[in-house]
Amino acid sequence: MERLGFIGLGIMGKPMVRNLIKAGYRPVVHDLNRAAVEELAKEGAQAAETSREVAERSDLVITMLPDSPDVEAVVLGPGGVIEGLSAGMLFVDMSTIAPATAKQVYQRLIGLGVESLDAPVSGGEVGAKAGSLSIMVGGQEKAFARALPIFQILGKNIVLIGGPGSGQLTKACNQIVVAVTIQAVSEALVLARKAGVDAAKVREVLLGGFAQSRIMELHGQRILDGAYQPGFKIRLHRKDLNIALQTGRELSLPLLATAQVAELMNLLLATDRGDLDHSALALLIDQG
Numbered sequence: 162m163e164r165l166g167f168i169g170l171g172i173m174g175k176p177m178v179r180n181l182i183k184a185g186y187r188p189v190v191h192d193l194n195r196a197a198v199e200e201l202a203k204e205g206a207q208a209a210e211t212s213r214e215v216a217e218r219s220d221l222v223i224t225m226l227p228d229s230p231d232v233e234a235v236v237l238g239p240g241g242v243i244e245g246l247s248a249g250m251l252f253v254d255m256s257t258i259a260p261a262t263a264k265q266v267y268q269r270l271i272g273l274g275v276e277s278l279d280a281p282v283s284g285g286e287v288g289a290k291a292g293s294l295s296i297m298v299g300g301q302e303k304a305f306a307r308a309l310p311i312f313q314i315l316g317k318n319i320v321l322i323g324g325p326g327s328g329q330l331t332k333a334c335n336q337i338v339v340a341v342t343i344q345a346v347s348e349a350l351v352l353a354r355k356a357g358v359d360a361a362k363v364r365e366v367l368l369g370g371f372a373q374s375r376i377m378e379l380h381g382q383r384i385l386d387g388a389y390q391p392g393f394k395i396r397l398h399r400k401d402l403n404i405a406l407q408t409g410r411e412l413s414l415p416l417l418a419t420a421q422v423a424e425l426m427n428l429l430l431a432t433d434r435g436d437l438d439h440s441a442l443a444l445l446i447d448q449g
Contacts, residue, residue: 162186165311166219168212168235169256170197170312172255172391173282174225177255177315178206178288184314189218196243212236216245221311222252228400229258236266248274253308255296257281257336257397259404260326267325272421276304279325280331283339286392287379293317297335299328333408336401340422340439342376347443350384355447361385380440389441399426 162185167178170192175433181188182205190201191209202208209215212235216222219343222242232254236242242252252270254277263279270277278300288294294316298305305321312319322331350369354360364381367373383389402423409416425445429435434444 163220165189165220166191166209166215166222167206167225168192168215168222169225170194170201171225171227172286172393173255173289175201177223177225177294179204179290180292181311189215191215192336205246208402212242213240213245216242218245219252221308222246222250223311224254224256226254226256226258228256229262229396232256232262232266234257237269243269243273246270246273246275250275251279251304251307252277253311254278255280255282257332257401257404258329259271259311260299260329260333262381264326267300276301276307277325278304278308279328279355280308280312281328283332283335284316288316295335296320297322297328297331299323299325304430328339329404330408333401333405336398337405337416337419339376340398340402340426340442341418342374343380343424343440343442344425346374346377346381347384347440347446350381351443351446380438383438384443389437389444391395391436391438393439394436395439395441396428396446397428398439399423399435402426 165188166184167188168191170237175197176186178190178201182254187207188203189196189207189209191212198208201361206385224235226235269278280296280298282294284294292315295318296312298321322328350360353363359385368377402419405419406416425442
């Protein structure tokens with residue numbers, strides 16, 4: 162078994178590490194939140210003080226971080242992963258970041274003889290805990306084959322999309338569909354309730370027809386219950402939509418529905434609701 166390193170122990174990273182431990186690995190872990198490091202160390206992980214140390218003690222390093230600047234700092238910055246790498250290692254970024262940043266990391270590391278993959282995920286906290294994430298991968302086939310046994314512990318639907326950056330572009334597409342669908346489900350269920358119809362029964366029947374979706378199933382129930390504790394925070398989804406919109410601008414491609422939902426998320430952020438789950442889009446329809 163390869164020595165694994167894992168940096169980023171948030172809502173997604175922590176359950177992913179737990180699944181690796183259950184599979185028999187003893188990953189070297191690091192996070193600015195020392196409590197998360199210590200918690201996982203008690204469960205079988207190995208604690209590290211810096212990102213550089215993680216790389217020095219690993220053959221394959223995984224990062225799961227909030228945004229492009231975080232990946233740049235943790236991987237390429239002072240005391241970062243790049244300072245602990247050696248030729249022949251593999252770096253896998255499972256964060257959701259800009260495709261351009263993924264390509265930049267690839268170019269920097271390949272010059273050191275280190276292959277890298279961008280491998281963002283979909284499935285949220287539920288998928289991370291269940292080991293059922295969808296993993297969309299950009300990079301070279303040989304590196305993908307090496308990482309595949311790890312991916313199979315963390316996810317179920319695992320696809321090599323293409324070259325460096327293509328995994329991140331695919332994730333941007335995923336986030337468009339998720340955001341616009343959450344908005345549609347929100348509008349439908351709030352409309353039903355305000356019209357005096359049993360919204361729970363509306364959801365039940367829609368799950369049996371063309372409107373059926375995983376979002377109707379999971380987030381539809383959240384909306385009915387008013388349960389908006391985060392599985393995936395609005396501020397992070399808004400960041401993902403910004404990546405999609407920026408890519409669209411670079412291609413002179415109008416993404417009208419994406420832009421609209423991004424503005425609704427901006428409103429939630431402006432009213433101090435950015436740490437709620439992204440299904441809280443329903444609040445804007447229900448309460449304003």
